[in-house]
Amino acid sequence: MSTHRTYTIIGGTSGIGLSLARKLIERGDHVFLGGRSPERLATTLTTLGDRASGRTVEITDKTSLRDFFAEAPILSGLFTPAASYQTGSFTDGDITTSEDLFKAKFWGQYWAVHAALPRLAPNASVLLMSGAASVRPIGAPAYAACNSALEGLARGLAIELNPIRVNCLSPGTTDSDLWRNRPQETREPAYEYWSKLCLVQRPATVDEQAHAALFLLDNTNMTGSTLFSDGGYSLR
Numbered sequence: 001m002s003t004h005r006t007y008t009i010i011g012g013t014s015g016i017g018l019s020l021a022r023k024l025i026e027r028g029d030h031v032f033l034g035g036r037s038p039e040r041l042a043t044t045l046t047t048l049g050d051r052a053s054g055r056t057v058e059i060t061d062k063t064s065l066r067d068f069f070a071e072a073p074i075l076s077g078l079f080t081p082a083a084s085y086q087t088g089s090f091t092d093g094d095i096t097t098s099e100d101l102f103k104a105k106f107w108g109q110y111w112a113v114h115a116a117l118p119r120l121a122p123n124a125s126v127l128l129m130s131g132a133a134s135v136r137p138i139g140a141p142a143y144a145a146c147n148s149a150l151e152g153l154a155r156g157l158a159i160e161l162n163p164i165r166v167n168c169l170s171p172g173t174t175d176s177d178l179w180r181n182r183p184q185e186t187r188e189p190a191y192e193y194w195s196k197l198c199l200v201q202r203p204a205t206v207d208e209q210a211h212a213a214l215f216l217l218d219n220t221n222m223t224g225s226t227l228f229s230d231g232g233y234s235l236r
């Protein structure tokens, strides 16, 4: 019988999720990764070696989630940083800034946890991904609301799924591919602005976020909590 632990990361082929996958593998765990791009998934699995496996998945598609978890082993943990969305102002009235955002970030994670239930070990740990705009919005009210909703979801799930633990990671601006894939003329002013708003005066690294994620997954006293890994942004 296999004794190793396996963690699923939907959104594990890049950024914070990939950095967490590396940390888990380094300490001897296995990972079952998901992302949309088959090429990116294949390259990631090759790089990570034989403790990594995975399958393509679209987190907003319930059938895709069902197929994904049908191939997953019994899981010690689940992390769901996968999301592709746009943000914008309320007054624009643009549906991508409100309903689509919730579909991408809130409902994606909600149904991912639901689809994972048959595969979660009785003492498993689930980690949702929100963002520090939940408590300190700069604008984009639907984005603030979506992140707050995820933090509330973690609290509600922690009660219903107990003894499975459920927490939420709420990062600030982080130098991940999410930003690196944006044009330099968008990214640099955003990083500069962020550096003035937070206490540590710089964006976080993906390694720092993965470290925070690992703490929430591992610490057996943590459930129903949101950890603001935001360089003090939410304090100012």
Ligand SMILES: NC(=O)c1ccc[n+]([C@@H]2O[C@H](COP(=O)([O-])OP(=O)(O)OC[C@H]3O[C@@H](n4cnc5c(N)ncnc54)[C@H](OP(=O)(O)O)[C@@H]3O)[C@@H](O)[C@H]2O)c1
Pocket (backbone or CB within 6 Å): 010, 011, 012, 013, 014, 015, 016, 017, 034, 035, 036, 037, 038, 040, 057, 058, 059, 060, 081, 082, 083, 084, 105, 129, 130, 131, 132, 170, 171, 172, 173, 174, 175, 176, 177, 178, 179
């Ligand atoms: N970076 C920041 O500044 C920041 C700040 C606050 C909150 N966050 C939150 O952190 C999460 C993003 O993490 P990251 O910054 O590490 O981003 P990232 O480097 O862009 O990684 C995103 C990962 O999710 C996958 N993905 C994206 N959309 C997906 C979908 N619909 N279905 C399945 N997989 C999908 C991507 O692979 P494919 O493209 O191949 O699918 C990739 O593996 C988001 O929830 C975001 O709101 C980030």
